[in-house]
Amino acid sequence: MEDWLKASTEVEASWVTVDLAIFTVRGDQLMVLLIERGLEPFLGQPALPGGYVQKRETLHEGALRELKEEAGIDGRQLHLEQLGAYGDPLRDPRGRVVTIAYLALGPDLPTPVGGTDARRAYWAPVSQLGSGAAQLAFDHPAILTDALEEVRRKLEYTAVATAFCRDPFTLSELRTVYEVIWGQQLDPSNFRRKVLNTSGFVRPTGEQRLPPTGRPAALYRRGNAWLLSPPLLRGTGHTT
Known part of the structure; x- marks a missing residue:
């Protein structure tokens, strides 16, 4: 019992976040929703919308709330599903943060409105991101790459x-x-x-x-x- 208690106190605290890869088609282009971060870390850099899951909400509820707070979009009207979990120990400089990524799809979604810790929210053409995707905060380039391939695969089946x-x-x-x-x-x-x-x-x-x-x-x-x-x-x- 003493060994177990000692081990438990040595485990680093971790947090859970949700991140959303949200796609729509506007003007015959595939667009992804990005925000400009208004807080450190990665102040001013583009990122996928997301944030910490609150104590008394489910992951799905957290995803819907973050989407509403950071972009002014009602996620209940979207196709929303979990993409996967990302937990590299160094993905967030603030500490050990595990994120659950969500994939969201909708028809010709409206112009987003940034809020909370997002300076602004905007639609970015996926085809024009190119090397710019590498500038996304955290491990969001990997999440975006996985999300895009998942959408392409799902279109087949x-x-x-x-x-x-x-x-x-x-x-x-x-x-x-x-x-x-x-x-x-x-x-x-x-x-x-x-x-x-x-x-x-x-x-x-x-x-x-x-x-x-x-x-x-x-x-x-x-x-x-x-x-x-x-x-x-x-x-x-x-x-x-």
């Missing part, structure tokens, strides 16, 4: 692409989601055939939308399937 579309949507709008996230052009005819041949992926509303030019486009909503069978696998520049 699940109906998560519909989380980027406002109901109802056209197949062209759905195809744009795949193109901007995968970074490749997809053949419209092949994409349409694959989507409509994937049971439960989308369901027609029976209505049409009249574009400024061209033919009316049929409108759809997400179907009742989450896992796609067959999956829509990433190709070499086009669907087959």
Whole structure:
């Protein structure tokens, strides 16, 4: 018993935070939500929104609160899921901090409003981050990389692409989601055939939308399937 008590007093205290990789499609670009830190450490540097989990809240509740406080966005309207845990002992200069990263997706989300310890919040095009992603605070470059690959993978096997579309949507709008996230052009005819041949992926509303030019486009909503069978696998520049 004495050895156990001694060992317990030598364990370094640790804290739990949540960080959020939030993606949306705006102007045919994949965007990620970033904040400019208003406090040390990493004062003035860009970071993913997040913060400490309070004593009496769940991880999910903490993620929703931080999203609301730091960016003014209601996370209850988003597709929100855990991405993973990150616990490198040196990831935070303040001490041993383990973070639970969340992945959040939504359709054409509004301009964020910074608050609490965020000087400002803004949407950054993922395609233009480049080496700038390495300037993100903490281990957020790794979290962002993992989150982006997870979204790309989920587009192949699940109906998560519909989380980027406002109901109802056209197949062209759905195809744009795949193109901007995968970074490749997809053949419209092949994409349409694959989507409509994937049971439960989308369901027609029976209505049409009249574009400024061209033919009316049929409108759809997400179907009742989450896992796609067959999956829509990433190709070499086009669907087959």
